[in-house]
Amino acid sequence: MPKEQYIYGIRPAIEAIRAGKQVDKLLIQNGLKGPGFHELFTLVKEVEIPYQFVPVEKLNRLSKQNHQGIIAYLTEIVYQKIEDIIPFVFEKGGTPLILVLDQVTDVRNVGAIARTAACAGVDALVMPLKGSAQLNSDAVKTSAGALYTLPVCRQADLKETLKFLKESGLSIIAATEKSEKNYTDARLTGPVAIILGSEGKGISAEYLKFADGEVSIPIQGDISSLNVSVAAGVLLYEVVRQRNN
Numbered sequence: 001m002p003k004e005q006y007i008y009g010i011r012p013a014i015e016a017i018r019a020g021k022q023v024d025k026l027l028i029q030n031g032l033k034g035p036g037f038h039e040l041f042t043l044v045k046e047v048e049i050p051y052q053f054v055p056v057e058k059l060n061r062l063s064k065q066n067h068q069g070i071i072a073y074l075t076e077i078v079y080q081k082i083e084d085i086i087p088f089v090f091e092k093g094g095t096p097l098i099l100v101l102d103q104v105t106d107v108r109n110v111g112a113i114a115r116t117a118a119c120a121g122v123d124a125l126v127m128p129l130k131g132s133a134q135l136n137s138d139a140v141k142t143s144a145g146a147l148y149t150l151p152v153c154r155q156a157d158l159k160e161t162l163k164f165l166k167e168s169g170l171s172i173i174a175a176t177e178k179s180e181k182n183y184t185d186a187r188l189t190g191p192v193a194i195i196l197g198s199e200g201k202g203i204s205a206e207y208l209k210f211a212d213g214e215v216s217i218p219i220q221g222d223i224s225s226l227n228v229s230v231a232a233g234v235l236l237y238e239v240v241r242q243r244n245n
Helices: 010-018 035-047 057-060 081-091 107-119 137-143 158-167 228-244
Strands: 006-008 023-029 051-054 070-074 098-100 125-126 152-155 169-177 190-198 213-215
Touching: 006 010, 010 035, 010 070, 010 107, 023 035, 023 057, 051 057, 051 158, 070 213, 081 125, 081 158, 098 107, 098 158, 098 228, 107 125, 107 137, 125 158, 152 158, 158 169, 158 190, 190 228
Parallel strands: 023 051, 098 125, 098 190, 125 152, 169 190, 169 213
Antiparallel strands: 006 070, 023 070
């Protein structure tokens, strides 16, 4: 990892966050204490930055410097709030198209999805604050730069986000192989949010409860499922097809 992609130390991390730097993830040494750490941790929770407690050995492998138990990964991506995006899309006369990713942790998949989403006219990519891929240089490269232009929203509570989308008039469509409804039979011309889950776990049951409909993509061969980035492309361009017709 290039050195400029992260910073280390308690005070540098505090100052970076206060200066408005976009911190993608914070690694914290197990058992770290003290007033400096308390100040940092309070700020991290206030700004809603993803964090993870890790053994000191992991931090030592990442940095030979005096990291003080803190390494912060930086990103050039500017995160936005979905609560600001939806009203803006409606105000300019648009029909919102939102893509929600649940537990998609592979950075290249997220990058590929972002590239397709930008091409398909998606208004925002929504990801939970925890349990999502880190939007690092690999993700940006795979997205062909789309992650710099496509609005990305990291939401602390995905259930509240889905509730907000429903209350804003969007239909929530969940893509799941368990559905018997073909994706081409879903009505996708209105305001819609499509949820995709990881290839291994699928969409969490707690989020499926918010779905207004569930759809699947027919599989003809011996492989049981599509790559999540391919599935995103199929579904998003079905929206494009229906809206253009």
